[in-house]
Amino acid sequence: MSSINSKTYEASAPQKIAFIGLGVMGYPMAGHLARAGHTVTVYNRTESKSIAWCAEFMGAGAGSVFHAPTPREAAQDADIVFCCVGNDDDLRAVSLGAPSSADRADGAFDGMKPGAVFVDHTTASAQVARELSAAALVRGLNFIDAPVSGGQAGAQNGMLTVMCGGDAAVFERVRPVGLAFSRAFTLLGESGAGQLAKMVNQICIAGLVQGLSEAIAFGQNAGLDMNQVLDVIGKGAAQSWQMENRGKTMAADQFEFGFAVDWMRKDLGLVLSEAQRNGSRVPVTALVDQFYGDVQHMGGRRWDTSSLIKRLK
Secondary structure: OOOOOOOOOOOOOOOEEEEEOOOOOHHHHHHHHHHOOOEEEEEOOOHHHHHHHHHHHOOOOOOOEEEOOOHHHHHOOOOEEEEOOOOHHHHHHHHHOOOOOOOOOOOHHHHOOOOOEEEEOOOOOHHHHHHHHHHHHHOOOEEEEOOEEOHHHHHHHOOEEEEEEOOHHHHHHHHHHHOOOEEEEEEOOOOOHHHHHHHHHHHHHHHHHHHHHHHHHHHHHOOOOHHHHHHHHOOOOOOOHHHHHHHHHHHOOOOOOOOEHHHHHHHHHHHHHHHHHHOOOOHHHHHHHHHHHHHHHOOOOOOEHHHHHHHHO
């Protein structure tokens, strides 16, 4: 069974692509690029996953697929290098080279040809986006920060929302290719703007999921049929993506739908740090972050974010 679902791809000129990081998001994203007809070379820290990816997508599109032992070798001769790793430190390691490397020459930046573009889909800090944008410029490269929203299902369906920061002309080069795994690929400002927009996204989600958790727990304690209630209120002003996609599974104590509590806490940590820097007040977000900490202590580090309701039961 394929890790990605069928999609009609918009026509774009075939390119030589590298994709670094084959986690739950990167694996299907890279697969859509191969299916869209691009030549794709992948790198993953655990090489067996790169080998498995190549076996799955060999012959999937007009282009060829390969795997490389280092980010530098994956990036050689690529027009665009896409990346989706865990955090700021991981991102620095694959782009600039791992600190433990003897010559720090195994990073993608050292393998990229002049004028190539590094597109980072990691949810990271705005600071590291600006740092790597400057480092790329010194090397004659281009950098776009491009965190995504839509979760594992969005990646598998090729329907992610991508929030970008960087140079407008460079963005236009990347956008037609990125639409292979997205439904919206939007430039929101200069370097770092994509990461800041993703923080806005996570603030919204944190508050929504907590409110939905309280509502469902309240309704269950009141003896209501919550499936029926959610069907009714989902047609009114309370409707949201979280209610439509997670409400009934929350009521059923099912929390195996991708985006993990550990990852959300990482993202909210970025929000809280940036809020302190720019003077924003985010009291609800700070409180929900603590609630996610409670879920971690309950053993829910890998439950999805809708598991906030477990605190209330």
